[in-house]
Amino acid sequence: MTREMLICDNVTKVFTSGFIKKIVVKAVDNVSFTVKEGEIISLIGQSGSGKTTLGKIILRLIPPTSGRVLFYGRDIWKEIKTKEERKEYWRQVHAVFQNPMGSFNTFYKVDRVLNQALELIGVEPNSEEGIRLKEESLKAVGLNPGEILGKYPHQLSGGQVQRVMISRSWILKPKLLIADEAVSMLDVSTRGRIVEIFKDLRNKLGSSIIFISHDIGLSYFISDRVFIMYKGKIVEAGTPQEVIDNPQHEYTKTLVESVPTVYRKWEDFMEV
Numbered sequence: 010m011t012r013e014m015l016i017c018d019n020v021t022k023v024f025t026s027g028f029i030k031k032i033v034v035k036a037v038d039n040v041s042f043t044v045k046e047g048e049i050i051s052l053i054g055q056s057g058s059g060k061t062t063l064g065k066i067i068l069r070l071i072p073p074t075s076g077r078v079l080f081y082g083r084d085i086w087k088e089i090k091t092k093e094e095r096k097e098y099w100r101q102v103h104a105v106f107q108n109p110m111g112s113f114n115t116f117y118k119v120d121r122v123l124n125q126a127l128e129l130i131g132v133e134p135n136s137e138e139g140i141r142l143k144e145e146s147l148k149a150v151g152l153n154p155g156e157i158l159g160k161y162p163h164q165l166s167g168g169q170v171q172r173v174m175i176s177r178s179w180i181l182k183p184k185l186l187i188a189d190e191a192v193s194m195l196d197v198s199t200r201g202r203i204v205e206i207f208k209d210l211r212n213k214l215g216s217s218i219i220f221i222s223h224d225i226g227l228s229y230f231i232s233d234r235v236f237i238m239y240k241g242k243i244v245e246a247g248t249p250q251e252v253i254d255n256p257q258h259e260y261t262k263t264l265v266e267s268v269p270t271v272y273r274k275w276e277d278f279m280e281v
């Protein structure tokens with residue numbers, strides 16, 4: 010039986026800003042859902058619907074105003090306290106963000122992000138094991154190590170840089186991967202290939218993935234379950250087929266209507 014890895018239990022996040030006039034935004038509003046071991050779920054919603062805030066709460070970057078996030082039964086905001094415990098959590102829960110170039114420091118070779126991952130798991134980057142792991146992880150995402158190692162980010166394409174970021178996850182072998190708009194800046198066919206790599210990662214490493222996107226079309230091909238977010242709430246949940254065939258919420262209906270590609274085969278989609 011598959012175990013529940015992550016439980017979000019009534020998670021709410023309220024942001025308050027402004028000095029003279031207080032502005033209160035309920036970015037995440039009483040959200041509950043679970044992620045099973047090896048499951049890929051998608052959080053889909055328009056800009057400002059609270060997806061990234063929820064992702065950051067799960068990543069233990071910003072605390073919820075109320076509610077709990079349990080990772081294998083452990084409340085990540087109450088029971089993870091020390092720096093060591095946080096580091097251990099981030100080894101197990103890893104993120105790939107939207108802007109591949111923004112994740113890199115332009116002054117360092119791309120090798121650095123892989124070296125940092127190796128250091129996190131206690132492997133000396135220039136040891137035989139370190140070099141082997143770097144090569145293996147790049148090959149796992151379809152890159153040729155000889156073409157990538159030793160290069161600066163601007164010498165690679167956006168798709169290549171994003172793959173290097175994913176190969177970092179291959180080294181860390183996280184239990185849970187949070188991919189926040191990780192493919193939205195790439196062209197459609199590269200996007201398709203990167204999505205396949207995420208799937209491969211799940212199949213080979215058994216990682217669970219939370220795929221955050223505004224694109225229900227892509228989620229259709231990658232997810233076991235889809236959660237539609239609207240104004241901070243989950244307004245609809247189900248398998249991609251269920252959500253697309255029988256959308257209940259008005260927002261989901263508009264979303265489905267605006268993405269005709271979801272009805273095409275993957276191969277057709279790749280060729281768009």
Ligand SMILES: Nc1ncnc2c1ncn2[C@@H]1O[C@H](COP(=O)(O)OP(=O)(O)OP(=O)(O)O)[C@@H](O)[C@H]1O
Nearest residue numbers: 024026034036054055056057058059060061062063
């Ligand atoms: N640090 C913050 N302070 C104040 N308000 C914030 C903060 N972070 C996010 N918000 C607000 O919370 C709401 C949800 O933002 P969030 O970034 O989670 O949405 P999103 O669905 O990820 O959007 P996008 O797809 O544009 O990234 C928005 O109204 C945003 O302006």
